[in-house]
Amino acid sequence: MPKFINIVLCAGLITCIAVSSVFARSDNYHAELYVLGDPTMPYGEFPFPNVPEGAIWIPDLVWQSATTIVYDSFAEQDTPRLPKMALSYKDYKEQNRLKEVIPVYDAAARMSPWGNEELNIGMAFHYGHGGLEKDVKKALEWYKRGAEEKPIIYYLMGQIHLNSDDPTLKNDRLAAHYFSKGAARGCARCASRILYLDGNREKYPSLNLPQDTTLRYYVYLNDLGYAYADIWLHDYLKDDKAPAFVTAFNQDVFGEDEPAHLETGEFASILHGRFRTGLVPAGCIRVQNEIDASETMRAGDKLANKYFGCFGRFRGQAISNMFAKDAEKPKPTLTGSLPYYFGEEAVKAGEMSYALLSAMTHAGYETVTGYETLKRLRKTKSTDMAKQILTPAVELGYVDARDANALIGELVADEAKACWAKANGVGNFMKRDKRENVDKVLTQAAVLGCDAIEAKAIVISGNSDVMGQGTYVQDLQAKRSRYRAEDAAERERERVRNAQNRASYRSPPTTATGNSYIASGSSGSARQTVSSADAYAASKKSVCSSSITKTSFCR
Numbered sequence: 001m002p003k004f005i006n007i008v009l010c011a012g013l014i015t016c017i018a019v020s021s022v023f024a025r026s027d028n029y030h031a032e033l034y035v036l037g038d039p040t041m042p043y044g045e046f047p048f049p050n051v052p053e054g055a056i057w058i059p060d061l062v063w064q065s066a067t068t069i070v071y072d073s074f075a076e077q078d079t080p081r082l083p084k085m086a087l088s089y090k091d092y093k094e095q096n097r098l099k100e101v102i103p104v105y106d107a108a109a110r111m112s113p114w115g116n117e118e119l120n121i122g123m124a125f126h127y128g129h130g131g132l133e134k135d136v137k138k139a140l141e142w143y144k145r146g147a148e149e150k151p152i153i154y155y156l157m158g159q160i161h162l163n164s165d166d167p168t169l170k171n172d173r174l175a176a177h178y179f180s181k182g183a184a185r186g187c188a189r190c191a192s193r194i195l196y197l198d199g200n201r202e203k204y205p206s207l208n209l210p211q212d213t214t215l216r217y218y219v220y221l222n223d224l225g226y227a228y229a230d231i232w233l234h235d236y237l238k239d240d241k242a243p244a245f246v247t248a249f250n251q252d253v254f255g256e257d258e259p260a261h262l263e264t265g266e267f268a269s270i271l272h273g274r275f276r277t278g279l280v281p282a283g284c285i286r287v288q289n290e291i292d293a294s295e296t297m298r299a300g301d302k303l304a305n306k307y308f309g310c311f312g313r314f315r316g317q318a319i320s321n322m323f324a325k326d327a328e329k330p331k332p333t334l335t336g337s338l339p340y341y342f343g344e345e346a347v348k349a350g351e352m353s354y355a356l357l358s359a360m361t362h363a364g365y366e367t368v369t370g371y372e373t374l375k376r377l378r379k380t381k382s383t384d385m386a387k388q389i390l391t392p393a394v395e396l397g398y399v400d401a402r403d404a405n406a407l408i409g410e411l412v413a414d415e416a417k418a419c420w421a422k423a424n425g426v427g428n429f430m431k432r433d434k435r436e437n438v439d440k441v442l443t444q445a446a447v448l449g450c451d452a453i454e455a456k457a458i459v460i461s462g463n464s465d466v467m468g469q470g471t472y473v474q475d476l477q478a479k480r481s482r483y484r485a486e487d488a489a490e491r492e493r494e495r496v497r498n499a500q501n502r503a504s505y506r507s508p509p510t511t512a513t514g515n516s517y518i519a520s521g522s523s524g525s526a527r528q529t530v531s532s533a534d535a536y537a538a539s540k541k542s543v544c545s546s547s548i549t550k551t552s553f554c555r
Contacts, residue, residue, distance in 0.1 A: 029273035034067045036288040036317050041068045044113060049184045057180040058213060059220040064278035070186030071282045089120060096131030098124050109145060118146025119153055136160060154182025155190045172204050186279040188226040191217050212245050222271065225281040225312025234262045268350030272313055284310035287318045296326040297333050316349030383411045409461020416457050416467060419450035438479050
């Protein structure tokens with residue numbers, strides 16, 4: 001059942017508040033069955049919450065299986081038209097002659113189920129347009145007649161009671177009541193005003209809103225479709241200073257103290273499986289109408305409109321449909337930066353289909369725009385997600401299987417490069433080509449399995465150079481083999497030198513060389529010949545006789 005803040009008069013005129021202390025829980029995840037463009041339940045038959053007078057509605061976090069379209073003030077609806085008049089509403093307003101046709105509008109309002117006439121005449125009295133004297137109380141009378149059919153009117157009513165200088169109209173609680181009543185019927189701007197009131201509790205203390213009001217309305221707006229509501233909600237749930245009930249919400253919904261990642265679509269997917277308003281914004285229907293007419297550029301313009309575009313649960317679906325339709329054209333029109341923007345938004349919205357890959361295809365896989373579209377997945381290392389998106393893209397023929405494998409291979413190569421970077425961290429960067437550093441890196445890489453990841457990237461991509469020039473493991477192994485060969489050669493040369501030195505010390509020369517020298521005291525050119533063996537013996541005797549320690553040479 002819906003939960004309300006029941007505001008009643010108690011003893012001593014103290015405001016009494018009744019509010020649920022826990023979130024509605026559901027252990028079951030639901031699949032979205034509604035497809036944009038399919039028939040929906042008539043607006044008047046949808047089971048909207050019945051908000052009693054004097055109550056402030058707070059959203060339940062439950063799953064609503066029924067579906068209807070909520071129309072904003074600018075939606076064109078299939079409504080009974082006004083009787084033919086001499087001039088249009090705009091002409092009567094500009095000529096200050098609205099008073100002449102008020103009876104006609106009154107009769108039409110009684111026949112129309114959409115609240116258009118009540119809104120137009122109510123605004124004319126509200127602001128004193130079309131020759132009508134400004135009369136806020138009369139404006140409220142007209143507004144009340146059409147508010148349930150066109151919930152944006154509740155926003156105008158709430159603004160009157162919140163900001164009026166007339167003490168008979170100024171009423172914060174009544175303003176909050178109308179804002180919440182409009183929000184319950186799909187008015188996103190009404191819901192945003194509840195967020196404003198809750199964010200200014202010190203200014204509106206009499207409302208006594210429950211502590212989890214902002215959380216519940218963020219979840220509601222995120223599903224209903226309000227620009228940036230997903231970012232607001234995600235930041236709110238990640239706030240380190242958030243109250244305990246936020247942590248409890250995260251644990252219940254995401255299974256941990258913090259929310260799931262926003263950029264990967266996991267955040268949207270989980271929430272969409274747990275909570276559903278059942279309300280489709282008219283902006284999404286307008287986008288789908290343009291898609292059906294093959295006007296994909298106009299569909300993109302309408303989708304991105306901050307106030308009347310398509311946000312929330314059905315945004316990803318609208319983007320996916322837009323790309324699918326554009327792909328049918330001989331020459332796609334969604335090019336340039338559009339595929340990058342819309343592709344990223346499709347993933348963020350939790351739409352796990354071929355939308356992002358279609359974006360890549362349209363922009364061109366070899367172009368910077370096309371490549372960067374898919375490269376975004378690398379930031380989250382989402383190889384599995386790339387496969388999820390690529391598989392249906394290949395099956396539908398939007399992406400060639402070789403291109404898909406090439407991309408997945410590149411993502412795996414990124415994982416391998418990250419692995420090698422981690423392995424390189426065990427060595428000295430300044431000595432990265434040294435023998436001891438190469439051995440350390442290869443040992444650590446074997447522990448991390450870097451070569452296996454690298455081999456997988458090469459197999460999937462079919463490209464032996466997917467890692468760059470050569471491969472990390474081959475390069476390092478080649479260096480290690482070269483260094484080991486050099487070390488072995490150097491050790492052999494050292495062994496030979498040592499053997500030669502030892503042999504020269506222990507074996508005296510036996511060959512007379514005929515060394516000549518001038519004898520002391522001899523005359524002129526008199527010479528004496530001494531054999532080399534005798535010279536060696538004399539040298540040894542001289543050295544060993546003065547040596548303190550008898551070396552192997554002297555023994």
